[in-house]
Amino acid sequence: MLVKDPVYLQLNKQLRDRLRGMAGQSGARFLTERQISAEFGVSRATANKALSNLVAEGLLEFRKGLGTFLRKPALDYDLQALVSFTGKARAAGKEPSTRLLQFKIQDAASIRGEVLKHLGDPPDGSLCFIQRLRLADGQPVILERRYVLGRFCPGLSAEDLLGSLYDLWTERYTLPIAGAEQTIQAVNLRAKEAQLLEAPCGSAAFLVISTGYLQPRQPLWWEQTLYRGDAYEFHNFLGPVRPAAPATGALRP
Amino acid sequence: MLVKDPVYLQLNKQLRDRLRGMAGQSGARFLTERQISAEFGVSRATANKALSNLVAEGLLEFRKGLGTFLRKPALDYDLQALVSFTGKARAAGKEPSTRLLQFKIQDAASIRGEVLKHLGDPPDGSLCFIQRLRLADGQPVILERRYVLGRFCPGLSAEDLLGSLYDLWTERYTLPIAGAEQTIQAVNLRAKEAQLLEAPCGSAAFLVISTGYLQPRQPLWWEQTLYRGDAYEFHNFLGPVRPAAPATGALRP
DNA sequence: TATAGCCGGTGGCTAAGCCACTAGTCAACC
DNA sequence: GGTTGACTAGTGGCTTAGCCACCGGCTATA
Numbered sequence: 001m002l003v004k005d006p007v008y009l010q011l012n013k014q015l016r017d018r019l020r021g022m023a024g025q026s027g028a029r030f031l032t033e034r035q036i037s038a039e040f041g042v043s044r045a046t047a048n049k050a051l052s053n054l055v056a057e058g059l060l061e062f063r064k065g066l067g068t069f070l071r072k073p074a075l076d077y078d079l080q081a082l083v084s085f086t087g088k089a090r091a092a093g094k095e096p097s098t099r100l101l102q103f104k105i106q107d108a109a110s111i112r113g114e115v116l117k118h119l120g121d122p123p124d125g126s127l128c129f130i131q132r133l134r135l136a137d138g139q140p141v142i143l144e145r146r147y148v149l150g151r152f153c154p155g156l157s158a159e160d161l162l163g164s165l166y167d168l169w170t171e172r173y174t175l176p177i178a179g180a181e182q183t184i185q186a187v188n189l190r191a192k193e194a195q196l197l198e199a200p201c202g203s204a205a206f207l208v209i210s211t212g213y214l215q216p217r218q219p220l221w222w223e224q225t226l227y228r229g230d231a232y233e234f235h236n237f238l239g240p241v242r243p244a245a246p247a248t249g250a251l252r253p
Numbered sequence: 254m255l256v257k258d259p260v261y262l263q264l265n266k267q268l269r270d271r272l273r274g275m276a277g278q279s280g281a282r283f284l285t286e287r288q289i290s291a292e293f294g295v296s297r298a299t300a301n302k303a304l305s306n307l308v309a310e311g312l313l314e315f316r317k318g319l320g321t322f323l324r325k326p327a328l329d330y331d332l333q334a335l336v337s338f339t340g341k342a343r344a345a346g347k348e349p350s351t352r353l354l355q356f357k358i359q360d361a362a363s364i365r366g367e368v369l370k371h372l373g374d375p376p377d378g379s380l381c382f383i384q385r386l387r388l389a390d391g392q393p394v395i396l397e398r399r400y401v402l403g404r405f406c407p408g409l410s411a412e413d414l415l416g417s418l419y420d421l422w423t424e425r426y427t428l429p430i431a432g433a434e435q436t437i438q439a440v441n442l443r444a445k446e447a448q449l450l451e452a453p454c455g456s457a458a459f460l461v462i463s464t465g466y467l468q469p470r471q472p473l474w475w476e477q478t479l480y481r482g483d484a485y486e487f488h489n490f491l492g493p494v495r496p497a498a499p500a501t502g503a504l505r506p
Numbered sequence: 507t508a509t510a511g512c513c514g515g516t517g518g519c520t521a522a523g524c525c526a527c528t529a530g531t532c533a534a535c536c
Numbered sequence: 537g538g539t540t541g542a543c544t545a546g547t548g549g550c551t552t553a554g555c556c557a558c559c560g561g562c563t564a565t566a
Binding site for chain 1: 259298301302305306309310317432433434435436437438439440441455456457458459470480482485486487488489490491
């Protein structure tokens, strides 16, 4: 971009950053027009224009004579909150825990084609299979079955798998997770799955088939994960111009 | 409403009306700030604020040195594909059809509070209840139960409900649909629902609870809709920087 | 103690003006 | 004739200065 953005758009970005820092503080007071005017060195009119756009987007709310305030809990742009069960459970005020059911290194040759199709044949031919049960306040919520490319988890041990895999990769391996593709289906739990999730056999669940990426074209894992239907729900917003947050899963209230 | 709305909000409404009259003329020129300032008797700053909000909503586009222009409705077609079953079915190569199960006008007083909470109490107190079965190639896929604000569907007849409601509003009423909020749950079908959807009793389904909006804060409908789990799935992409595509539903292959 | 009124701060809005940018015109030049 | 370049009118971007209506807390009064 050769030409600089107009001031009010730059301001908009900065205010949005500021807003993100205040995420969750629903109803809290935001900066006033006059504060912004002074702090950023722009006119009140420009400050108002930038604020006004944020109001139009539903992030803020004007209250005449009082100030501008955060509307609903600011949208979570944090990927961790989107993909990490640990984070989501804590956000819902529940204590997350994990029961490791299975953990083994397999040769790619012994894996059925569907898995490899999503991961691309790994050159070293090793894949890591992880089956975990995720619990919130002791209640089973998620049955996770995941294949991970072996070369991205050297020296992985069973103890490492008791917490957030998201944290594991971003912190220990310092491999930033770029995103995940999900296909969400509604299925009836089979006997074995129901038993593990401590739910009635045949009860409804989400089956989330998902590929996780390190970089846009570098797959890291492929998973087939069951979410108890009575404990989980997804939220989504369809619209042309909303600050399009992707669909987010959350523990049902 | 005891207090009058701020001028820029009133202006916003009037401009929106004007915009509606120009629907379809993509790329056409809209009023300039100075024209609005003269015609409506407001200051240029106020005119700009009202325009700016419409720009933020994606309806208009600023071009420095030229004027404000209608945006191309490319995104609009996207939205149609997202909310319209008719569109999705055709995209999957199946022939959509509709069986109208129920259609009645009700008084708001007779509606349980949950519905009104999402729609806001309509001043004229009339609500339209629509129950439809949507089929793809003759197979029932969706059981739709929807409440619509009566004042946005004057003269609605049963015949109107056999096609796409999305088309109905955008074309016949020329009321642009701005978006929809969705909560997606996994549930077991009850006997009556299963019978209508021609699925086994207790089989898994999506329950999508959704509020549709005309403008960011103007609800149009609230629906509680069942999707056969074996016929439908949702796709989603989680990531920090994505092409702004929300989760989309699609007929299962 | 309770109330009426003041006062500082807020967003709403106007006015007047300058800037950078765009497109069209039109005269001057090759 | 065709091209170039200056000029001009009109546009959104942005600032400054100022007044208004509104809100809530403080204060002085009854």
